[in-house]
Amino acid sequence: MQEQPSGAAEPLEGNIAGEARAGSMRSRVRDLSKRVLPANLYRSLVLLTRWPPVGRVRFGALRRSTPLGDDLQEEPTDSISQHYIGQFLRDCAADLRGRVLLIGPESDLRRHLESEQTGPPQPTGARDQSGVEHVPSLREARAFSAASFTTIVCAQMLQYSARPGFSVTELHRILEPGGVLLATVPGISRSGYDPAGTVRWRFTDASARTLLEPLFPPGAVEVRTFGNVLVAAAHLHGLPANTLRPEELDHQDPDYQVLIAIRAEKIGAIS
Numbered sequence: 001m002q003e004q005p006s007g008a009a010e011p012l013e014g015n016i017a018g019e020a021r022a023g024s025m026r027s028r029v030r031d032l033s034k035r036v037l038p039a040n041l042y043r044s045l046v047l048l049t050r051w052p053p054v055g056r057v058r059f060g061a062l063r064r065s066t067p068l069g070d071d072l073q074e075e076p077t078d079s080i081s082q083h084y085i086g087q088f089l090r091d092c093a094a095d096l097r098g099r100v101l102l103i104g105p106e107s108d109l110r111r112h113l114e115s116e117q118t119g120p121p122q123p124t125g126a127r128d129q130s131g132v133e134h135v136p137s138l139r140e141a142r143a144f145s146a147a148s149f150t151t152i153v154c155a156q157m158l159q160y161s162a163r164p165g166f167s168v169t170e171l172h173r174i175l176e177p178g179g180v181l182l183a184t185v186p187g188i189s190r191s192g193y194d195p196a197g198t199v200r201w202r203f204t205d206a207s208a209r210t211l212l213e214p215l216f217p218p219g220a221v222e223v224r225t226f227g228n229v230l231v232a233a234a235h236l237h238g239l240p241a242n243t244l245r246p247e248e249l250d251h252q253d254p255d256y257q258v259l260i261a262i263r264a265e266k267i268g269a270i271s
Contacts, residue, residue, distance in 0.1 A: 062233070067190065069238020076240060077108060081259055083241035083249060084226040085155050085184050086112045088261040095180040095263070098150025102134040103141055104157050109134070113153075138167045144174045154183040159201045164211055172215045177268025181216075187225070187257035188232045208260050216264040227258030 033045050061068070076082075089096075089112045102109040113132070133149075135141050138157055152171055161167040171181055185203040203211075205223045212221045227235070228251050234244055235258050241249060 062237070067237045076238075077111070078240040078242060080227075080231060080235045080239070080241045080244075080249070081156065081184075081186065081189070082108060082112075084259040084261070087226070088184060088224065088259075089113060089153065089182065092180075092182050092263060095151050095182060096153075098131065098176070098179075099148065100132045100151045100153065101141065101144070101149045101174070102132060103138060103152065103154040104136070105155075106134045106136070109153060109155060138170070141174065142170050146173050147176045147179075148174045150176050150179045152179070152181045152183075154181065156184055156186060158183065158185050158211075159199050159203070162200060164201060165214075168211055168215060172266060175266045177266055179266050181262070181264040181266070183262040183264070185260050185262070187260050188227065188235065189258065190236050190238065203260050204257055205254065205260055208262050212262060212264050217267060220265040220267055222263040224261045224263075225254050225257040225259070226252060226261065227256045228253035229256045232256045232258050 029045075029049065034042050037045065085108075096113065102113075110132075138154070138161055141152075152175055154171060158164045158167060171183075175181060185201075185208060187203055189202065191199060205225050208223050209218075209221060228248075230248055231244065
């Protein structure tokens with residue numbers, strides 16, 4: 001078996017498992033020590049067993065007070081958020097049926113859906129031959145009549161709404177009974193991609209459920225989170241998804257929610 005070169009990074013799963021075992025052991029030692037040692041000795045033990053030791057963390061290129069991508073004025077197409085949006089929509093490909101409405105940046109959404117929907121880009125509000133329509137914002141979506149769409153894809157738009165509850169009500173209204181809303185909202189993220197200052201909200205999985213469940217019953221709402229501490233740090237620095245390994249992007253830690261994805265089904269039969 002080929003030996004791993006000295007200093008090479010270990011697989012993420014091995015690091016996580018090893019850190020978990022070590023952390024569990026340190027926790028047991030501290031708990032036992034707290035019960036049997038005087039307070040001053042216990043405090044000394046905590047300092048000695050803290051890992052990494054104080055002053056031993058090497059930040060390298062990250063030891064800076066400005067982001068690595070501080071020259072970016074808009075989110076790049078290969079951003080970490082766009083990576084997760086694409087993954088979510090691929091996982092929900094079976095929902096992309098009937099009349100589909102895309103709300104958000106058209107080029108990004110059509111790029112994510114190109115494997116499912118084909119055809120040249122259409123003018124705003126126009127329907128292409130695959131039955132897909134597009135509007136750039138939630139405001140334009142209000143013009144549609146009730147029960148107009150089988151599926152609505154609303155990617156990274158609810159954070160701009162002054163009244164997100166009202167926006168969700170409108171999305172529910174124009175969705176067919178039995179239709180599906182596929183939405184994503186930002187969690188941990190930078191505000192530098194919003195020079196106009198129009199972003200009003202950041203979300204968590206709990207706040208996303210609170211927003212959706214008054215209209216969509218709890219059993220009809222599925223909420224997923226994407227991200228981990230490494231992904232969150234890279235995302236805040238504006239680094240593209242390809243700077244991280246696939247296994248690093250695939251490891252999901254709900255304590256570090258970079259992107260929240262929602263699948264909500266409107267109860268009822270499709271007419």
